[in-house]
Amino acid sequence: MDYNSLIGFLFELKEIMQVNRDYLIDLDSVVGDGDLGLTMSDGFLAAYNAVKDSNETDCGKLLYFAGKAMGTAVPSTMGTLMASGLMRAGRELKGKTNLLPQDFVTLFQAYMDGVSDRGKAKVGEKTFLDGLDPAVSTLQNNISSGIDIKDAASNAAEAARKGFENTVGMLAVHGRAATRGEASRSLLDPGAAVAMLIMEAFAKSI
């Protein structure tokens, strides 16, 4: 799988955020300030645009530049976290022009690390991480067990969806949602929905 498939993944990312723009706005309007649909569709579009016509073949660099473009375009909470994830993934994959299944595990693990280092949140604190973490574990386990990347990606997307759904019941301790205290438990976390969409886009692109 070469850099072209990576650009294909970034294409699907911007598509899925575009399609789910209003869905994210609605989720964030209940919990936060309602801008998540705008920032995610604008941000992933900027990320894709930054690399779509690039001659760069280094997958790491492509991800890094995509992340940087996203950070510049949408410096909101999730915008910067997604930029941090993409940039960290880029650094980890630097030098690779071809990605093997294990590299995608590395990619998402690095994405996760980039987000958690920046945001200092832990799994279980009702954030984006609660969507991505189960997906990364699933992907890792599936690939280790020799499951086909396509199936592994679908399984990971399914795990992300469950992770997103499981944010109901969690107490928010970060961002605007945290100001609601105990009342936050009854709500779905919009950032975790973004993790679910990322994994869906990945499954589709692979």
Added chain:
Amino acid sequence: MDYNSLIGFLFELKEIMQVNRDYLIDLDSVVGDGDLGLTMSDGFLAAYNAVKDSNETDCGKLLYFAGKAMGTAVPSTMGTLMASGLMRAGRELKGKTNLLPQDFVTLFQAYMDGVSDRGKAKVGEKTFLDGLDPAVSTLQNNISSGIDIKDAASNAAEAARKGFENTVGMLAVHGRAATRGEASRSLLDPGAAVAMLIMEAFAKSI
């Protein structure tokens, strides 16, 4: 007629303004900012209070001090004009401890001069002057013709009432009413109503 009757006149003035407080507010609410009832009742009360317990027997000084108190209490347009009228009347009558009928003509003529020097309005411009002017003329004519002061005062009050009513049709060129331009013609002038009340109080007190 001594200074005591003058204090009696000032008593009737504050009484009539008190009684007609809401009436003046209503008139001024249509044309201006609606404060006329407040300023006239507060102002003539201050004027009366300033002299009611005075040992002063000089009618001129009594009027002057009453006017000054009014100016301090209610520095609105009409407040200051009424203060100017009282103070001018005071200056004209200075030294008199007894007032003859002719002195009342002098009093109201001076009141009129004080107001018109301060306000620079002319008769016919839809102001207080249009209420007072016909009253002063009537009083002057009646006294010259030897008519009893009591009857002359009633006639003057009646003339003031007509003057007030005649402000309908006039174009306002002073104060807030002037901002309405031609539309001001259909309205009664609140300041002229005050002139009418002053003459009524005079007729009652004499």
Added chain:
Amino acid sequence: MKKIINKPENYVKEMLEGIYIAHPDQLTYVADDVHCLVTANKIPGKVGIMTGGGSGHLPLFLGYVGTGMLDGCAVGDVFQSPSPEQILAITKEIDSGAGVLYIYGNYNGDIFNFDMAAEMADFEEGIRTETVIAGDDVASAAPSKPDEKNKRRGVAGIFFVYKCAGAAAEAMMNLDEVKRIAEKTCANVRTMGVALTPCTVPRVGKPSFQIQEDEMEIGMGIHGETGIRRGKLEPADNIVDEMLEKIVSDIPYVAGDEVAVLVNGLGATTLDEQYIMTRRINSYLADKGIKVYRYYVGEYVTSLDMAGASISLLKLDEELKELLDKPAKTPFFRQ
């Protein structure tokens, strides 16, 4: 009415008490009356300058009392003139033999009370006073013909009159000279306002007029006096253009003329909006070949909590430029 106040009848008194607490080194009062505000730093021999008028316009009027501007201010109730006795008390305090100049806005109540005070100052105290009345609102009346009384309301442009006359007095010019400067500034300043919402006088407790959610009123006065056009709220650039056209055509301008510009917020309108207006003013004047010597942007003359703004242009010559540039230090204005 949503205001952080106590009893409405104590509104002005309590505000003034707060002012003296916050600015003890700059402001004080005389005659045992908080409404009789004077500078704490009187300069012997200088022409005294005072102003006065109704409350509800902070920083106008009292906010301009201080070094390089005014020496005193008689503070009335909200939108009401102060009394002759209050004006007189301040006149006596700020006169140090060189006489006192009264500068205030063109409203009957104020004129009557200042005139009465001037007579009292003359008769009772032998103090010479002169009077300059600012009437800069082009929306309020046609320009006055020669020898005709100016019928225009005094609005935000009076800030420039304070600034230039204040600098002249600080330079120890005599009363006639300071008056000449004040008159020249008045003759050269033009203002126009726009209102988006009414304001609420605390003692009245309800909005001063009604206006639709999508409407504005061009030319409204700072007490809510009727303007020249009510219409749909337009983009900032259109509003600015309409206001400036009226201002610039009121006195002759030729390419190369220089002006000072005051963009003034009426209360609820944000600084952001005032700067958006500034941007358009700059390009409008550039197109006309008029050079901006200096901008002032902010709340200089408010109307309680009204939303809206005004634009003032002061046409400059070398003398006014020099006076405008002089330092000033008051609780609300520093340069």
Added chain:
Amino acid sequence: MKKIINKPENYVKEMLEGIYIAHPDQLTYVADDVHCLVTANKIPGKVGIMTGGGSGHLPLFLGYVGTGMLDGCAVGDVFQSPSPEQILAITKEIDSGAGVLYIYGNYNGDIFNFDMAAEMADFEEGIRTETVIAGDDVASAAPSKPDEKNKRRGVAGIFFVYKCAGAAAEAMMNLDEVKRIAEKTCANVRTMGVALTPCTVPRVGKPSFQIQEDEMEIGMGIHGETGIRRGKLEPADNIVDEMLEKIVSDIPYVAGDEVAVLVNGLGATTLDEQYIMTRRINSYLADKGIKVYRYYVGEYVTSLDMAGASISLLKLDEELKELLDKPAKTPFFRQ
């Protein structure tokens, strides 16, 4: 939404263009980006101080760039953080070898972007940066325990941090010293707000929340974040007492302690009301034996067109008093 604006999406850009037009001798920008605002009067060898954050709070943040305060400000969209690249561009410009201190409010978006910029400044440019995050709003969270991260929102009290740290940098202290001053100021400042109306973000076009005509919300944040109590609008004196009780009990005070007080209007609340609050603050603190060294009253940190106000207390020692007293000259603040 009643605002004098053009297209909402150009709101911030046009506002900034107006700023540069009005203050050409004080402010400029780098990286060809109006959002990257820097002082026009850089001092060689001085520690650079920058801030940043969302628009909608003028004069915060950019209004405090100037002599004796800040050197740069990254300006975000309304209530949105600026980007790491913008922060980095300013960092590069204002560093003159002595390093750069970031001072900003405690909001995740800003933290993430400043942290990213700090990494980039270190990795890409070898510039040393330090960070001090202001979190002064006592209404937003319980005081943090030792070693716990401060969870409180940064609000108007940051003005004092700019002022003291800015004076320290101007005195040519080194980065560690300036940072120590900023941290000390943060540790000593407490703020609490009250909101009477919502504000309207231009691009959103409708009020940020609903509140009844007779209600207020004590402790609301400057973006409309939920406060600690919503209730009937009370007299000014009661509101002040409730706010001060929470502020004064948050750090230990003993009789004789000195404070600086900032009374801040949120946008639509008049200066009159702020002075009415000042009056009560003064008597409340006098009763507690707390001495007010200095008052600041006015709009220092706004929330667009929100009606409301905040009170900040900075507990002083001799070092902070001296720094607070130093002159400063920015487009929005002069002392």
